[in-house]
Amino acid sequence: MATRSISLTVNGQRYEREVESRLSLADLLRHELALTGTHVGCEHGVCGACTVLIDGRTARSCLTFAVQADGCEVTTVEGLTPATGELNVLQQAFQDQHGLQCGFCTPGILMTLTELLRDNPDPTESEVRDGLTGNLCRCTGYAGIVSAALEAARRLRAQQGS
Amino acid sequence: MKPAPFKYHAPRSIEEAATLLASLDNAKVLAGGQSLVPMMNFRYVIVDHIVDLAKVEGLAGIRVDGGKMRIGAMTRQRDLEFSPEVAKHCPLLREALCHVGHRQTRNRGTIGGSLAHADPAAEQPTVCAVHDAVIEITSAGGRRRVSFAEFAVAFMTTAVESNEIITAIEIPLWPAGHGYSFHEFARRRGDFAIVGAAVLLDLARDRTVRRASLALCGVGTGPLRMAEAERMLTGKRFDRAVAQAAAAAVKTITPVSDIHASADYRRHLAEVQVFRALRDAALRCGVRI
Numbered sequence: 410m411a412t413r414s415i416s417l418t419v420n421g422q423r424y425e426r427e428v429e430s431r432l433s434l435a436d437l438l439r440h441e442l443a444l445t446g447t448h449v450g451c452e453h454g455v456c457g458a459c460t461v462l463i464d465g466r467t468a469r470s471c472l473t474f475a476v477q478a479d480g481c482e483v484t485t486v487e488g489l490t491p492a493t494g495e496l497n498v499l500q501q502a503f504q505d506q507h508g509l510q511c512g513f514c515t516p517g518i519l520m521t522l523t524e525l526l527r528d529n530p531d532p533t534e535s536e537v538r539d540g541l542t543g544n545l546c547r548c549t550g551y552a553g554i555v556s557a558a559l560e561a562a563r564r565l566r567a568q569q570g571s
Numbered sequence: 572m573k574p575a576p577f578k579y580h581a582p583r584s585i586e587e588a589a590t591l592l593a594s595l596d597n598a599k600v601l602a603g604g605q606s607l608v609p610m611m612n613f614r615y616v617i618v619d620h621i622v623d624l625a626k627v628e629g630l631a632g633i634r635v636d637g638g639k640m641r642i643g644a645m646t647r648q649r650d651l652e653f654s655p656e657v658a659k660h661c662p663l664l665r666e667a668l669c670h671v672g673h674r675q676t677r678n679r680g681t682i683g684g685s686l687a688h689a690d691p692a693a694e695q696p697t698v699c700a701v702h703d704a705v706i707e708i709t710s711a712g713g714r715r716r717v718s719f720a721e722f723a724v725a726f727m728t729t730a731v732e733s734n735e736i737i738t739a740i741e742i743p744l745w746p747a748g749h750g751y752s753f754h755e756f757a758r759r760r761g762d763f764a765i766v767g768a769a770v771l772l773d774l775a776r777d778r779t780v781r782r783a784s785l786a787l788c789g790v791g792t793g794p795l796r797m798a799e800a801e802r803m804l805t806g807k808r809f810d811r812a813v814a815q816a817a818a819a820a821v822k823t824i825t826p827v828s829d830i831h832a833s834a835d836y837r838r839h840l841a842e843v844q845v846f847r848a849l850r851d852a853a854l855r856c857g858v859r860i
Binding site (some may be wrong): 411413429430431433452453454457460463466467468469471472474475477479496521524525539540542543 | 574575576577578579581601608609611612613620625649672674675676679760762
C-alpha cells in the first residue's frame with residue numbers, strides 16, 4: 410500500500426497521520442479526524458458540499474488528496490463556530506433567514522460564503538449568486554441562502570463599524 | 572476511497588520531476604487536480620504514480636517581457652484572474668477565466684493543467700489559440716517549444732508525451748488598446764461551454780481592421796480558429812455588415828450533436844457568439860456598431 414506521512418493544521422489543531430496516497434482530504438477529515446461537518450456529495454467536484462478552506466482559499470476536499478494538504482492550514486465548518494459554542498454571524502443569518510432545509514449542502518455553502526464575505530464585505534445579490542454557482546442546494550431554491558448571505562454581510566459590516 | 576491506489580511523488584525541482592517521469596511507468600502529472608482527480612475518482616484514469624508539481628520551485632508566476640507574457644504552468648487560475656499584469660496586457664484571458672468553473676475550482680486549477688487536459692469546451696486553450704501561444708514543454712532530455720496549432724493534436728490529446736511536463740505558456744501580446752471579447756453560452760455560469768467565442772481585434776483609427784483573430788470552443792475536438800472569418804475582416808472598414816458577414820462565415824463548422832445541444836443549435840450559437848464578441852471587441856476600441 411502506498412502510504413505517506415503528513416502533518417497539517419485543521420481548525421488550528423495540528424495533526425500528523427500516515428495516509429494512503431489516494432485518500433481524499435474529505436475522507437481524511439471525516440474518517441480519520443472525525444470532523445464530519447464536511448459533507449461528501451458527488452465526489453467529483455460538482456456539488457460543492459465538501460468545500461473547505463485550504464490556506465484561506467476554498468477548495469473541493471473531494472478533489473484534493475490528503476497528501477496534497479501536507480503542511481497546509483485547513484478550515485472546516487467546525488472551525489467557524491466560536492469557542493463559546495454559539496453560531497457565528499453567518500450561521501446565525503442562515504438560521505434567521507431560513508437558509509437551509511435538509512442542511513446537507515450547508516457546510517460547503519458556509520465555507521464558500523466565508524471566503525466571499527471576507528474578500529467582498531459588501532456584495533451585490535448578483536455577486537452572491539455568482540459566488541454560489543459552485544454549490545448545489547436541492548431544497549431551498551437559493552432564495553433563503555442569498556438573503557442569509559446579504560444579511561450576514563450587513564451584520565458583519567455593522568460589527569466592523571461599531 | 573475512489574481512485575485506484577497509486578504512489579505519490581512530490582518533487583521540489585523541475586529536474587527532479589522530469590527524472591521521475593522518465594523512470595516511472597504509468598505515471599501522470601498532477602497540477603491543480605480539478606480535471607484529473609474527478610477522472611481518477613471515476614477510475615477513468617488509473618495510474619501507478621502521481622507526480623505532483625505543487626512543490627516544484629519556479630513553475631508559477633507571470634512575467635511580461637519583450638512583447639510576450641510568460642505564464643508559469645502552475646499559476647493558479649484565480650491568480651491569473653486577479654493579476655494586474657494579465658488585466659493590462661492580456662485582458663482576454665481575464666475575461667475568459669470568469670467562465671472557467673467556479674471560484675473553488677479556480678483557486679486550485681492551473682493554466683497548464685487546463686492545457687494538458689485539453690477539454691474541447693475549455694476556455695484557456697481557446698485564448699491560447701487566438702493569441703498564437705507557444706507552449707514550453709520540459710523533459711529529462713531538455714526543453715522544446717511548440718506552437719499552439721501543433722500542441723492541440725486531437726480530441727483531449729496534446730503534443731505532450733508521457734515523460735514531458737508543460738512548464739510555461741508564452742503569449743505574444745497584442746498592441747495596447749486592442750479589442751478583445753470572450754462570449755460563452757452555458758446552462759449555468761461555470762458549466763462547460765456549449766459554445767464559446769474568443770475574439771481579438773486591432774482596429775486603425777479609421778476603423779480598418781489591421782488584424783483579427785477568432786476561435787470557437789465547444790464545437791470541435793479542440794479550439795477552432797476561424798481563418799475564413801479572419802480573412803473576411805482583415806483590411807475591411809469595420810461596421811455592422813462586416814461583423815455580421817464574418818459571423819455568418821463561421822456557420823460552416825460541423826459541430827457534434829449531443830445531450831447538451833444539436834449541431835444546428837451549436838451553429839446558431841456560434842454565429843451569435845462571434846457577432847457579439849466582435850461587437851464588444853470593437854466597443855473596446857471605441858467603435859460602436
